Amino acid sequence: MTKLRGRRPTIDDVAREAGVSRGTVSRVLNGGHWVSDGARVQVEKAIKSTGYRINPHARSLATSRTGSVGFLLTESYERFFSDPNFLQILRSSADALAGHGMTLVLIMADTLDERHRATEYLTGGHVDGALVVSSHRDSQEFLAELLAARLPVISAGIPLGFEEQVGYVTADDEGGARAIIEHLGAHGRTRIVHLAGPQDTSGGTGRLQAFRTVLGAAYSDELVAYGDYSRDSGANAMREILAREVPFDAVFAANDLMAAGAMDVLAKAGLKVPEDVAVVGFDDSPVAQQTTPQLTTMRQPFDRVSEEMIRLLVDEINGRPAGRVVIPTELVERGTV
Amino acid sequence: MTKLRGRRPTIDDVAREAGVSRGTVSRVLNGGHWVSDGARVQVEKAIKSTGYRINPHARSLATSRTGSVGFLLTESYERFFSDPNFLQILRSSADALAGHGMTLVLIMADTLDERHRATEYLTGGHVDGALVVSSHRDSQEFLAELLAARLPVISAGIPLGFEEQVGYVTADDEGGARAIIEHLGAHGRTRIVHLAGPQDTSGGTGRLQAFRTVLGAAYSDELVAYGDYSRDSGANAMREILAREVPFDAVFAANDLMAAGAMDVLAKAGLKVPEDVAVVGFDDSPVAQQTTPQLTTMRQPFDRVSEEMIRLLVDEINGRPAGRVVIPTELVERGTV
DNA sequence: CGCGCGGCTGAGAGCGCTCCTAGTCCATAC
DNA sequence: GTATGGACTAGGAGCGCTCTCAGCCGCGCG
Structure with missing residues (x-):
């Protein structure tokens, strides 16, 4: 002693x-x-x-590594933290990082003020890299600044506008959407409408894109109504479609929450699911098991997404060029066809 | 160059x-x-x-200061981030810190795993101090570990079980509750019931305590039902009271959300607010302006709470012993008496 | 017997900053 | 002329690590 x-x-x-x-x-x-x-x-x-x-600072000074990465909260926190998908990505990212001996720190980046501070912090050398989850287009300059400072960044979902410059991990939105439509077809449902997600996210555009492509000549703008992934917006979109009086026997919703909203409206309209209308969602989030009947949906394997994000980020931190990873989705058949 | x-x-x-x-x-x-x-x-x-x-690490090494403080998220994130009070404390703390040239970093500390990591991180020298907002009793060992490592910690609300060891800032729960009851009395309401908040938080116990004290001999357990600050729990508590058939002409709810839930129930029971029953909440959160009629409530000045917390924390970081600050609340009269 | 080599150790330099001290310079006072 | 002191500057020491490299030791081999 x-x-x-x-x-x-x-x-x-x-x-x-x-x-x-x-x-x-x-x-x-x-x-x-x-x-x-x-x-x-x-x-x-x-x-x-x-x-x-x-002493982490002495070590960081010597290695020029910090051992921590920032997780950017670029959305209204309320929305972010009430979305089970985000939460799962958050938690499993932290786990995966811990496996590399690194720590996740949450960085607030919602308001303009916060983004300034976040930029300072992130580009100032406090973290080795950053994870971005929201891909809304309005985070443009923000992302640009991070890239300009050569901070390794990996995005969950395709970062629209930065596809070339930022590595990302995404579920296979197009493949998943295609599989849904084929699945519906196999059950004799051919007059499908789509409740699309926000078009400034890659999930929203990708799923809609696949819908158009697969339908081909049968596609018409009438078959699509838009929402923002919330349950209410799904209900509204469903009402819109009903008001148009286009004949349909299946609904493909951009996510489970919108599907649930649509089911509420269908029920009120006296339409039976799945007898009259089949409904398929996307994500396999908890709500898919709370509807009656339970929702058939396309699972996004978020734990794998997180793992891959961390792998890519660590790669990039170590100077290996960032990759792009697309992870297959998986159909979960429940009661809505 | x-x-x-x-x-x-x-x-x-x-x-x-x-x-x-x-x-x-x-x-x-x-x-x-x-x-x-x-x-x-x-x-x-x-x-x-x-x-x-x-270079922050070189500076930290030389000064043994990091310039950042951790904000502990010790609750279900979903709950935390959907509570406007928490969000306001969060945002104004970040502002106040920025005024001192320091940064706020959010630290996840909900699950057991996360708490281990958080403890490692916080006590490892990554931050100069920490802010704790949830005062639920189950964070006991967690807090104890931080204190054992001599990390400066300030709590929002009285940290039950650590009143002596941790500095804190709290709104004047007892004074506020007392003022509410007096206000009701001044309006001729004397048969008051209380919808109490969770008893493992200082707000919940403090307001109930004041209720008992002011009522004195008139107090009876029948006059109290418990909730957890959520709207639903307020509705349930209200139903409980109604079922007891105790006569009452006023409801003092532990927070605005519970008050709103109570008003839902009262309306369904055919009771008019404020004619038949007066209702008063606590917090002055956004919901207080969304009820009909708008809710009379006791405002907690959260921006001042944050400011004081930061002041205390900075003091403690600089070696000055932590203080305890109680901030007066302010009655906001609206339409429910 | 000398040599090389694998396995391991220790000393020194350096990471980029702040803090401290000795020192410079200039204006004013005597 | 020298003394005094205020306003500033230069540069060395040190913060606590990691990393590189020379060196040591014992063993097997030619």
């Missing part, structure tokens, strides 16, 4: 206590390669007895 | 460019005292031309 006079123990204290050099302690701290068993044991003992904690 | 060969410019590059010494640049960076105008101008010019950004 050496005297520390109230200061926090340093690596030198540990080295002295263990009877080895600073370098050896450092080696133990960083994976323990090239260290004899005896030395390692001594060092570990000394770490415990001194209560040593690594 | 000096060559940097791709590395980030350092303070030495700036000094060379400006024709002054490193120390002078540092002084400009830290407030600019003891620097001649000429030197300052040169330095500022050099900072621009080199694109210099301070």
Whole structure:
């Protein structure tokens, strides 16, 4: 035991206590390669007895790595945190990062003020990289500034306007949409309408795009109504379609929440699901199991999305060029065909 | 212009460019005292031309300050971020901190896993201090660990179980509750029931406590039903009271959301507000203006709470012992008496 | 016996900043 | 002329790490 006079123990204290050099302690701290068993044991003992904690700033200064990455909250927090998809991405990203010995810190970036501060913070060297989840188009300059500062950034969903410059991970929106339409076709449903999602997100555009493509000549603007992924907007879109009096036997909603809203409206209109109208959602979020009947939907594997995002981000932090990953979706058949 | 060969410019590059010494640049960076105008101008010019950004880790290493404080999210994020009170505290804390040149970082601390990571992060020297908002009792060990590591912590609301060890800022729950009851009395309402908030938060206990004290001998357990601050819980509590068939002419709800829930129930029961029953809430949150009639309530000045929290936290970071601040509430008279 | 080599260790330099101290310079006072 | 002191500056030391590299040791091989 050496005297520390109230200061926090340093690596030198540990080295002295263990009877080895600073370098050896450092080696133990960083994976323990090239260290004899005896030395390692001594060092570990000394770490415990001194209560040593690594000083992250000294380490960061030496390595020019911080070991943390920012998670940008670029949307109304209320919306963000009430969306189970986001929450799942958030949690599994934190898990995946922990697996790399890194930490996730949430960065507020909703208002203009906050974005300024966030930019300062992120480009100032506080984090090794950043994760962006909202892909709304209005975050343009913000993203641009981060890129200009050469901060590694990975996006969940295709970052519209930055497809070329930012690595991303996305579920296969087009493939999933196509599969839904084929599935409906296999059940004899051919007059399908689409409740589209917001067109400034890649999910919204991708699913609509696939809808148009697969329908081909049968496509008409009449078959589409737009919403913003919320339940209410799904209900409104459904009402709009009903008011148009186009004949249809199936509804493909851009996400589960909108599908649920549509089902509310269908029920009120006296239409039976799935007898009169089939309904299919997207995401497989919790709400899909709360509708009656339970919703058939296309699952987005968000845990895999997070894992891949972290993999890409770590790659990019390590100087390997960012990739683009598309993850297949999976049909979950329940009661709405 | 000096060559940097791709590395980030350092303070030495700036000094060379400006024709002054490193120390002078540092002084400009830290407030600019003891620097001649000429030197300052040169330095500022050099900072621009080199694109210099301070390296936070070098600075932290030298000062053993990080310039950032953690904001602990110790509740279900969904609940947290849908509560306008929390959001306001969050935003105004960030503002107040920015005024001190510091940054707020959000730290996830809901699940057990997250709390472990959070503890590591916070006590590892990544932040200068932390803000805790939820005061639910189950965060006990968590708080204890932070204190054990001598991390400066300030709580919003009285941290039950840690009143002695943690500085805090709270609105005057007891005074506010007392004022509400007096206000009702002044309007001739004397048979008051209380829809109490969660009893593991200081707001919940404080307001109930005041209710008991003021009523004195008139108090009876029959006059109280409990909720958890949510609108639904307010409705349930109201139903409970109605079922008991105790006579009452006024409802004092622990917060506005519960008051709104109670008003829903009263309306369905055919009771008119305020003619048959007066209703008073607490907080003055947005919902208070959305009820019909608009809700009379006791405003909690959350912006002042945040300001004071930051002041206390900065004090404590600077080695001055943490204080305790109680902020008066303010009656907002609207249409429910 | 000398040499090379794998396995391990320790010393020194350096990361980019702030803090401190000695020192310069100039104006004013005596 | 020197002394005094206020306004500033230069540069060394140090914050606590990591990284590189030379060096040591013991062993097997030619």
